[in-house]
Amino acid sequence: MRSPKRLEAPACRTATSPLNNATGRLLALVGLVALVLVALTGCRLDVEVDLAIAPDGTGELTITATADADIVRQAPGLAQDLRFEDAEAAGWIVEGPAATEDGGLMVTIGHPVTSAVDATSLLDSLGPPFNDMMLERRTVEDETRVSLAGELTLSGFEAFADSDLLAAAGGAPFADQFDTAGVTPEESIDITFRAALPGAVEQTSGRRAAGGLVWDVPLDGTSVELTTETVQRPAEGGWWARPLAVIASVALVAWLALATALAISVLRTRRARHV
Numbered sequence: 001m002r003s004p005k006r007l008e009a010p011a012c013r014t015a016t017s018p019l020n021n022a023t024g025r026l027l028a029l030v031g032l033v034a035l036v037l038v039a040l041t042g043c044r045l046d047v048e049v050d051l052a053i054a055p056d057g058t059g060e061l062t063i064t065a066t067a068d069a070d071i072v073r074q075a076p077g078l079a080q081d082l083r084f085e086d087a088e089a090a091g092w093i094v095e096g097p098a099a100t101e102d103g104g105l106m107v108t109i110g111h112p113v114t115s116a117v118d119a120t121s122l123l124d125s126l127g128p129p130f131n132d133m134m135l136e137r138r139t140v141e142d143e144t145r146v147s148l149a150g151e152l153t154l155s156g157f158e159a160f161a162d163s164d165l166l167a168a169a170g171g172a173p174f175a176d177q178f179d180t181a182g183v184t185p186e187e188s189i190d191i192t193f194r195a196a197l198p199g200a201v202e203q204t205s206g207r208r209a210a211g212g213l214v215w216d217v218p219l220d221g222t223s224v225e226l227t228t229e230t231v232q233r234p235a236e237g238g239w240w241a242r243p244l245a246v247i248a249s250v251a252l253v254a255w256l257a258l259a260t261a262l263a264i265s266v267l268r269t270r271r272a273r274h275v
Contacts, residue, residue: 044068047191049126051119052212053146055198055232057137059113061122069103079105090125116146129154129191129217133226144232146197152215153223154191191217199232 046066053059072079079097087109088094096107113119116137123133133150196212205227206213218224 045071045189047189048194049130049192050194050196050212051113051123051135051148052196053113053119053135053137053198055144057115057146059119060110061113061119062108062110063126064106064108066100067105069100072099072103072105082107084109123150129219130193142234144199145229146199146232147229148195148197148226149228150226151223152193152217152226154217154219154221189219191219193217193226195228197228197230199230202229202231204228 045068048062048064048066050062050064051059052062082097084092084094090111092109092111094107094109097105098107100106111122113122116135119135120133123130123135126133129152131151131153134148136145136147138145193215194209194212195206201208201213204213205225206215208214213228215224215226
């Protein structure tokens with residue numbers, strides 16, 4: 001690890017405070033930590049974004065950010081500087097900041113998913129590097145397909161800051177320190193996206209791993225197309241279920257028709273006797 005170039009703690013707190021109040025981009029909260037660590041240099045931030053969807057279309061979106069021990073040592077007030085009021089007001093559940101076993105700091109932010117439309121809205125709220133994200137779920141007869149699409153790209157550290165902050169700062173916060181240290185996002189941040197979707201995977205641009213499909217987000221200005229589609233069908237062991245259901249339905253209709261015919265016949269017979 002390179003020898004970090006320290007900044008005065010007050011400068012770090014002042015520069016990051018506008019991000020704490022930023023709205024519309026939840027990853028700005030993660031970007032806040034990223035801006036601090038790259039200013040210190042030589043440190044790392046690992047971010048995992050997990051989307052889990054159940055067979056009924058509900059699920060959860062979770063963001064876990066882990067700062068290494070070097071960040072905590074060089075920015076001891078970081079945990080106190082983090083503000084999550086906006087996220088909590090928007091329905092996100094925040095766990096942490098909590099210390100890790102190796103002396104780092106971890107924050108987990110989660111939000112329930114009620115539908116495919118809801119998932120799309122939540123993914124869209126993350127902002128860069130998640131762009132044009134969309135989850136779709138459609139059912140035709142006994143087959144349900146779930147598709148996920150989007151683009152993963154990060155133009156630079158300024159992508160973490162909202163437009164108001166960039167305008168107020170005249171550019172990306174800590175820009176001078178970035179230039180002096182020659183620090184780039186890929187050297188300081190690791191962002192992984194994992195999607196656990198129901199059904200069998202028919203096609204995907206991600207890699208298959210335990211717990212779902214995984215994409216490593218490029219942080220060098222390039223982009224990765226995110227596409228995947230899964231399909232849910234009746235279990236192979238239950239191949240007989242659908243034909244049996246059809247037979248049962250036909251039998252029920254036939255029985256009702258017969259019962260109706262018998263009832264009409266009895267009614268006619270009774271009327272004939274009274275004539």
